[in-house]
Amino acid sequence: MSFFGIFPCLEGKKVLILGMDGYIGWPLALRLLARGHQVTGVDSFITRRRVREVHSDSLIPIDSMAERIRKASRTFGEPGFVRFDVTDPRRLYSILEKEKPDAIVHLAEQRSAPYSMIGLKQATETMMKNIVSTMNLIYATKDIVPESHILKLGTMGEYGTPNIDIPEGFFEVNYHGRSDTLPFPKFAGSWYHWTKVHDSNNLMFANRLWGTAITDVMQGVVYGTRTSEIESSSSHTRFDIDEVWGTALNRFCAQAIAGLPITPYGKGGQTRGFLSLEDSVQCLTIAIENPPKNGEYRVFNQYDEHYSVNELASKVVEVFSSLYPDRKKPGILHTANPRIEKEEHYYNPENVKLRELGYRTARSLETEISIILQDVMKYSGRIRRLKDVIMPRTSWKESSGKSAVAGTEKKK
C-alpha cells in the first residue's frame, strides 16, 4: 500500500479522468490508484470504434473496461467509471456534482492528426469534439467545482517548428522599443493540432475570466507499451501501429519486428519532443500532486528529449540488431511525406518546469525501445494482419470535402 493509501485524508486526491480508456488514460488511472488517489473515469469508447473503422486494432489486445476495472481492483483499488461522451454537457455537470473532484484530467479528445486530415467531415468532427468537450469542461468546472484543477492535454505540435527557442507557454516580447509578456505564437501542422491550439486559447481565457486553475500540457510524442502498474496488473493499454492512430516510434518498432522497412516520412529531419508512456504518466501525476496556485494558468512543455525521425529510425535498427543479432537488420525506406511540414529545421523547446517539480527520466530511449520490441514480438502474428494499414495513405495535400457533400457531387 502506498504512502497516500496509508494517509488518504492527508494527500489522496479525487481525480476524474475524461478518456480513461485511452493509451494514456488507462495507465494514468492505474498510477493514481497505486498512489492512493480516488479515481473515476469517463469514456465513450470512440477510439476503439474509430480504429476499427480504418480496419486496424490495438496491436496488443486490450481488455474490456469491466475486465480492466477487475484487474485494477485486485492490485490497486477500484476506479469508478461512467460511459458517456464529454460533448454532452448534462452528463459532465452531473458527474462533477456527484464526484466533486479535486482535479479533472481531460484526455477525451480526438487525438489523431491523420484522422483530422482525411477530409472536411473528419476535420469538422475533430474541431467540434475537441472544442465542445473543452468548453463543457470549462463551464462545468466554473459552475460546480470552481476550486478544482483542470489538467488539459495539449501537444508540443501546437508550437510548430519556429526558428527560435520555444518557451513554456509565455515569453517576453520586445517590439518597437516596448515589451510585454505574451503567449508564444503557435503554428500547428494539422487540423487536430490546431484544435489543441484553440483549446489552449479557450482555457487561457477561462483562467482570465474566472481564475480557473489550469495546467495546459504541451506533450511530446509518447512511445512505449508499459508502466510499472501495467506490469504488476497485467492490464495492458492499447498500442496502435496503423498510419492513422499509431505514432512514429511505436510504428517503427512494429515495422522492425514484422520484417518491414522502417519508413521515415520525407527526408526524416523532422524533429519533435518525445517521451515514454512511463514518463508521461509520471509527469501527469506530478502535475496532479503539485497543482497550480489558485487562479494560475500554467503551461508545461512535457517531453524528455527531442529527436529527429531519422535518429529514431536508426535507434530502432541499432537496438533491434543487438536484441536479435541473427535476424535480418531492418531497412530504412524514406517514403513520400503525406504531411506538409519542414523536413529540416531548428528545434529547441524549453522544458524545465516539470524537472523543477521532480520529474526524472525513468528509462533510457534504448531500454524503452528494447522493451517495446520484446512486447511487440509477442504479438508479431497480429502485425501480419495489420501491416496493410501501416503505410501512409492520408495525404494532407489531397484532403477534401467532396465525400462529405457527396449528395451534390453528381453534377461534377
Add this chain to the structure above:
Amino acid sequence: MSFFGIFPCLEGKKVLILGMDGYIGWPLALRLLARGHQVTGVDSFITRRRVREVHSDSLIPIDSMAERIRKASRTFGEPGFVRFDVTDPRRLYSILEKEKPDAIVHLAEQRSAPYSMIGLKQATETMMKNIVSTMNLIYATKDIVPESHILKLGTMGEYGTPNIDIPEGFFEVNYHGRSDTLPFPKFAGSWYHWTKVHDSNNLMFANRLWGTAITDVMQGVVYGTRTSEIESSSSHTRFDIDEVWGTALNRFCAQAIAGLPITPYGKGGQTRGFLSLEDSVQCLTIAIENPPKNGEYRVFNQYDEHYSVNELASKVVEVFSSLYPDRKKPGILHTANPRIEKEEHYYNPENVKLRELGYRTARSLETEISIILQDVMKYSGRIRRLKDVIMPRTSWKESSGKSAVAGTEKKK
C-alpha cells in the same frame, strides 16, 4: 454606369457574399453592384431572429430581402440571392459550383460578443457556427474554386490590448539571440472574439496547406447608418442599439437622442480601433479589387482611428450639443463594466496596408456622428420602445452553463 460596368470583362468580378443580409453585408453588396461587379448573396436571416430573441430590433426599419433586391435592381443591378446557413457544406459546395466566384466574402458568422458570453449554450453555438462555416468555406474553395480569393472578416479584438505595438498579422520575433517571423500572439476578450482567432488560425493553415489566397481582415468597431449607395437606393442597413447586438458609438448616439445618459463601461479608458460603415465598405471593396497574390495569406488591420470609449462619449455630447443647441446636453454615466477587460492601457496597432492600396477616410468622426444623430432622430419614437434593452445585462463574470443543463439542475 460605373467604369467597371462599361468594361465588365476587364475588371468586373463575380463576388459571393456570405451574410449579405447583415449590417455590412448589405451595403457592401450595393457598393460592389454600383462598381459593376456581379454579386450573389447568401444569408440564413439568423441575426434578424436572434435580435428579436433579446426583445430588440433594428432601430432603423429594414426591408425584406426581396424588397432589398428590388431597390438595388432599380439603381445598380440585380444581385443573386440564396437562403441557407453556411454551416451546411452541401449548399455551399453547390453555390460555388454554380457561381464560380472570383472572391468570397465571409460575413456569415455570429457577430456579437455579449451573445457569446450569455452562457455555455451561446458560447458553444458561437464556436460551432463560426468555426464550421469557415471550415466549410476553406474546403469548398479548395475543392471547387481553388484560384478564388477568400475575404474573411475577423476583428481587431483578436489582438487584445498588448503593451506593445500591434503589427498587421506578422512580426519579427527575437528570442535568445535568434529571430523568426511569426504570427502576432493574440489574446481576445470574449468567446466570440476567440472564434475569430480560431478562424484566423484555420485560414492561415489552409493557406499553408494549399496556397489558398486569403485576406484576413482585423476590423475595428464599425459605426454609422449610411453609405452613398444606401442614400441613393433608400435601402437601409440594420442599425442595432441594444446591449447584445449594438456597438459602442451607435448605442451612444441612440442614448443621446433618447435623452438617456451615455454609458461608457467602467472607467472608459478602453481604447479600440474604429471606422465608419462607409470606410468599412470602401476597405472591403479595395481588398476585393486588389486581391492577394496567388498563394498569399495577408492580414489587414482595418480601422481608421483609435479612440477611447470616453473620447467617443465626449464627441457624441459635443456634436449633439452643436446640432441641437436647444436640447438638454446628454449626461455621461459610467456604469459597472459587464466585461472583463483593461480599462486603461497602451494601444497602438499599425494600419498602413489598406492606405497603401488607396484607402482614404471618407468623412471625419464629427461629420459621421452628426449623420448618425440625424438619422436616429427620425426613428426616435422607436428608441423609447427599445431603451429597456440598451443598458448592459450580459455579465462576463456571471456567464454560466446552468441553464444549458437545466435537466440536471433539480438536484441542486
